[in-house]
Amino acid sequence: VRLAESGGGLVQSGGSLRLSCVLSGATFDDYAMGWVRQIPGKAHEWVSSISWSGKTIDYADFVKGRFTISRDNAKNTVYLQMNSLKPEDTAVYYCATGGGDMTAIQALAINYWGQGTQVTVSS
16 A cells, blocks of 8 residues: 655645645555644644545544545545644644544554655744
8 A cells, every 4th residue: 555645835824735645556445544744843643534435524623624634535535625724733744544444543553654745834
């Protein structure tokens, strides 16, 4: 299984970015998907998860109302739309899966990680 993220970059505070992650090497809709981030000097932290069908979604409190996760099973792709970005959102964002159970991602019981994409929000 390979996960490949794209879409990171530099944006001003209040701006938006959309991250994408393509899964290859496996059947995409066998997997719940999610996003995890790592702020410099800190541990990984769970951001959001989506079930294999897309019908169940969960967010960390610090992104609720600002970030939206979605998936397109026909394209083997999961997205993270990030709006109203803050400087404290600056981090490396990783696409991740723990298998079919979306709660595994929240628990950071990750089987597969992407390479990460840098998001930098300037004040």
